[in-house]
Amino acid sequence: MPRKILIAGGVIAILALAWGLPASGVLNPYVVQILMYVGINMILTLSLNLVNGYMGEFSVGHAGFMGIGAYVSAILTVWVLPRAWAPYAFPGVLVAGGLAAAAAGLIVAYPSFRTRGDYLAIVTLAFNMIVKSVLENLEVVGGPRGFLGMPRLTSLPWVAAWVIITLVALRNLVYSNFGRGIMAIREDEVAANLTSVDTRRLKVYAFLVSAFFAGVAGGLFAHLLQFINPRSFSILKSTDMLVMVYLGGTGSLAGSLLGATIFTVLLEVLRPLGLWRWVLGPLLLVLLMIFRPRGIMGFKEARLFETGQGYGGGGLGPGRVQGSGVRG
Secondary structure (H helix, E strand, C coil): CHHHHHHHHHHHHHHHHHHHHHHHCCCCHHHHHHHHHHHHHHHHHHHHHHHHHHCCCCCCCHHHHHHHHHHHHHHHHHHHCCCCCHHHHHHHHHHHHHHHHHHHHHHHHHHHCCCCCCHHHHHHHHHHHHHHHHHHHCHHHCHHHCEECCCCCCCHHHHHHHHHHHHHHHHHHHCCHHHHHHHHHHHCHHHHHHCCECHHHHHHHHHHHHHHHHHHHHHHHHHHHCEECHHHHCHHHHHHHHHHHHHHCCCCHHHHHHHHHHHHHHHHHCHHHHHHHHHHHHHHHHHHHHHCCCCCCCCCCCHHHCCCCCCCCCCCCCCCCCCCCECC
C-alpha cells in the first residue's frame, strides 16, 4: 500500500507541476516547448522499446505510425470537428489518431510475423517510405507543402498525462502474463512456442500497442507545432527513435525515459551546429551498437517501476513462461 500511495502522490505532483510551472511564468515558453518535445519523445521511445527491447524484434519505421496519427488527428480538428469543440474533443482525437496508427500496424504486422528473422525491419522500413511518399503526393492534405491550421491544443499537462498513461500501461503490460510471453519470444522463440506461447498472436498484439502510442505522440506533435509535413516523419525521425531506445537501454522503461531526455536535450544544445547536428543521431547509433549495444540501462529497471516479481528486464527465470499467451 505505501508503494501505491507513493506512486499516486508522484503522479499528482508531476501533473500539478506540469500545470503550475507554465501558468506561474517560472519557465519561459522556450523551456516549456523543450519539455513538451521531451515528453513526446518519451512516448515514442517507450512504445518502440516494447517491440525492439522487450520482444526482441527490430522495427525501423516507427515514424510512419507517428505520421499517420499526426495527420488523422489534424484532419479531425481542422475539417471534421467545429473549432469550438476541438479542445473538449482533444483526448478523443488523440485516441482516434492512435487507433488509425494501430490499424496501419495491423496491416504491417500480419504479413510480417508470418515469417521470422529480419523481415520486420525490411517491411517497416518500406512502410515508413510508403507513408512519406503517399503523404507527399496527396494534394488534399497539402502534399509536400504540409498541412496546417490545427489549433494549439497540446500543452505541458496533456503531454505529462499521456507520458504517465503510456508508462503505466506498458509497465502493467510488461509485468503481466502477456509481458512474460513477449519476453519469452525475445529469449528463444522456438522454446516459447514449445511451452504453448502463441508467439504470432503476441507479436501482433505488442506491435499494435506500440503503433497506437506512436500515433498518439503524432497527434500531440501535430497540435504542438500546428504544422506538419511528410519530411517530419521520414526515416531520419525513425533513426532518432532508435537512438533514443538504444541510448537509454533496451528492455527498460526507465531507460526509455532517460534516452529520450538525453537525446532531445543534446540535440537542442547542439542547435548552433545547424544541419551537422543531424549527423549526431546516426553516428551515435553506430557507436552504441559497437560499444554498448544494450544502452545505459539495458535490461535493468528502476526500482520504482518494478513489481517485485523479478521478470521485468533481464530475462526469464525457470517456469515463468507457462500460461503466457496460451493458445486457446
